[in-house]
Amino acid sequence: xxxxxxxxxxxxxxxxxxxxxxxxxxxxxxxxxxxxxxxxxxxxxxxxxxxxxxxxxxxxxxxxxxxxxxxxxxxxxxxxxxxxxxxxxxxxxxxxxxxxxxxxxxxxxxxxxxxxxxxxxxxxxxxxxxxxxxxxxxxxxxxxxxxxxxxxxxxxxxxxxxxxxxxxxxxxxxxxxxxxxxxxxxxxxxxxxxxxxxxxxxxxxxxxxxxxxxxxxxxxxxxxxxxxxxxxxxxxxxxxxxxxxxxxxxxxxxxxxxxxxxxxxxxxxxxxxxxxxxxxxxxxxxxxxxxxxxxxxxxxxxxxxxxxxxxxxxxxxxxxxxxxxxxxxxxxxxxxxxxxxxxxxxxxxxxxxxxxxxxxxxxxxxxxxxxxxxxxxxxxxxxxxxxxxxxxxxxxxxxx
Numbered sequence: 593x594x595x596x597x598x599x600x601x602x603x604x605x606x607x608x609x610x611x612x613x614x615x616x617x618x619x620x621x622x623x624x625x626x627x628x629x630x631x632x633x634x635x636x637x638x639x640x641x642x643x644x645x646x647x648x649x650x651x652x653x654x655x656x657x658x659x660x661x662x663x664x665x666x667x668x669x670x671x672x673x674x675x676x677x678x679x680x681x682x683x684x685x686x687x688x689x690x691x692x693x694x695x696x697x698x699x700x701x702x703x704x705x706x707x708x709x710x711x712x713x714x715x716x717x718x719x720x721x722x723x724x725x726x727x728x729x730x731x732x733x734x735x736x737x738x739x740x741x742x743x744x745x746x747x748x749x750x751x752x753x754x755x756x757x758x759x760x761x762x763x764x765x766x767x768x769x770x771x772x773x774x775x776x777x778x779x780x781x782x783x784x785x786x787x788x789x790x791x792x793x794x795x796x797x798x799x800x801x802x803x804x805x806x807x808x809x810x811x812x813x814x815x816x817x818x819x820x821x822x823x824x825x826x827x828x829x830x831x832x833x834x835x836x837x838x839x840x841x842x843x844x845x846x847x848x849x850x851x852x853x854x855x856x857x858x859x860x861x862x863x864x865x866x867x868x869x870x871x872x873x874x875x876x877x878x879x880x881x882x883x884x885x886x887x888x889x890x891x892x893x894x895x896x897x898x899x900x901x902x903x904x905x906x907x908x909x910x911x912x913x914x915x916x917x918x919x920x921x922x923x924x925x926x927x928x929x930x931x932x933x934x935x936x937x938x939x940x941x942x943x944x945x946x947x948x949x950x951x952x953x954x955x956x957x958x959x960x961x962x963x964x965x966x967x968x969x970x971x972x973x974x975x976x977x978x979x980x981x982x983x984x985x986x987x988x989x990x991x992x
Contacts, residue, residue, distance in 0.1 A: 600649070600745065603642040607632065632754050640762040644748050650769045651741035658734040662727055669723040673712035684718035691717030705809075882945045885936075891953035892930060900953045907955035908980050909936075910987045913967065914952060928952030929992070933968040960984075 606616040607630055617635050618624050633641070672678055692714045699710050713720035752759075764770075772778055856862060880887055888907070891897040904910045913932045929952055936945040939962040947954075960982040967974045967990045974990045 600645050601638075601641070603638045605638075606630075629756065631756055633752065634756040634758050636758045636761070637752050637756065640759050641748055641752055643762045643764055645745065646765045646770050648741045648744035648748070649773070650765075650767065651737050651744065653769055653773055655734050655737040655741065658730050658737060662730040662734070665723060665727050665730060669720065669727075670709070672719065673709045678712065681719075684716065684722055686716075686718060688717055691721060695720060880947075882947060885945050886957040887945060887947065888955040889947070889949040889951055889953065891928065891951035896951070897928075897953060900951075900955060904953075904955055904987075905985070906957070908958045908960075908985055909956040909963075909965075909978060910985070911949070911954040911956070911965065911967070912952060912987065912989045913949065913954075913969065913992075914989065915969075915992045929969060931969070932990070935966045935968075937964050937966075938962070 606614050608614055613628070615628050615630050616625060617628075617630050672681065695710060695714045695717050699707070702710065880889075888900060888903065891900050911934065913929050915927055915929045930950055932949045932954075934945065934947055934949055934954060935943070936956065936958075937943050944958065944963065945956060958980055960980050963978045963980065965976045965978055965988065969990075969992055972992055974992070976988050976990070978986050978988060980986060
């Protein structure tokens with residue numbers, strides 16, 4: 593018996609003796625050969641054995657089903673943690689400290705590239721253990737089917753014995769598994785999948801992995817451990833405006849893990865924003881801070897103005913400055929203006945922002961509330977009152 597299915601004999605075969613004689617009941621054209629008869633099986637025995645072997649081969653077919661189900665269940669466990677909709681999969685998503693700690697122990701023995709899977713299943717250990725239970729049950733079913741197939745085949749050979757004797761005819765199997773296995777369409781499909789599709793797909797995937805992914809990953813690991821990866825393409829060591837005590841910090845891409853120094857609480861939701869410094873983002877205005885308020889100013893030139901307008905969706909308040917008259921010959925009628933002194937205060941009169949806009953656009957990130965905005969250009973003051981409900985955005989135009 594082999595490791596997957598029991599050894600079977602076809603209905604027609606020949607026996608070669610030690611002296612080289614070939615014992616067969618009939619020639620290739622079907623002519624009987626009594627002088628060379630098979631002494632171990634009568635033709636009726638061979639035909640009956642073949643039909644009874646189909647019962648054992650049914651168990652082999654079910655074992656093949658168990659194999660593909662095991663592959664599918666294992667694939668699901670690998671795909672879920674990297675799928676886009678993983679956060680919406682709430683089935684068995686409850687957390688459990690003991691099971692999570694068991695999953696965490698795997699981090700000490702498994703490769704680092706499996707970290708995304710371990711982190712996901714630490715948060716949802718029931719999904720991992722339920723999937724593992726299904727896989728173990730499928731493996732147990734497959735082993736049981738192997739025993740059934742071997743036992744059935746062994747019983748058939750023992751019943752026939754080793755002497756050629758005529759036996760009564762045996763009817764063909766009528767179960768749906770046999771009809772499916774013996775159908776022409778099934779055999780052709782299985783042959784195509786087994787000998788053409790799967791080998792080619794597996795070969796191409798292996799080639800891509802060996803020739804593309806592994807060399808790149810190996811080169812990255814070597815350069816990372818040797819300290820050869822640049823921390824940033826920026827000119828500055830640390831982006832401007834990062835205040836560590838306000839929960840902002842620099843991220844270095846050469847590090848596989850960046851410590852934030854922040855403590856998070858279980859069950860809470862957090863918002864994470866990543867901003868690139870100006871030298872890393874071409875044609876992008878610099879994010880500046882004034883206390884807890886972040887703002888962008890600029891918009892000189894069409895490209896810079898378009899870039900700021902695209903970013904305005906991320907800011908609660910957009911201020912636009914323009915002139916409908918000429919001022920000392922520097923602006924034409926209806927032109928945008930710059931160097932505007934801006935002062936923003938909340939409803940209690942507390943200063944929120946005091947800056948000079950370097951261009952005709954000023955984007956300000958403010959919490960919900962009521963604000964008074966005073967803009968001064970060439971000694972002429974303009975004032976607007978702005979209400980900012982939660983989640984709302986306002987666009988205010990100052991015209992001189």
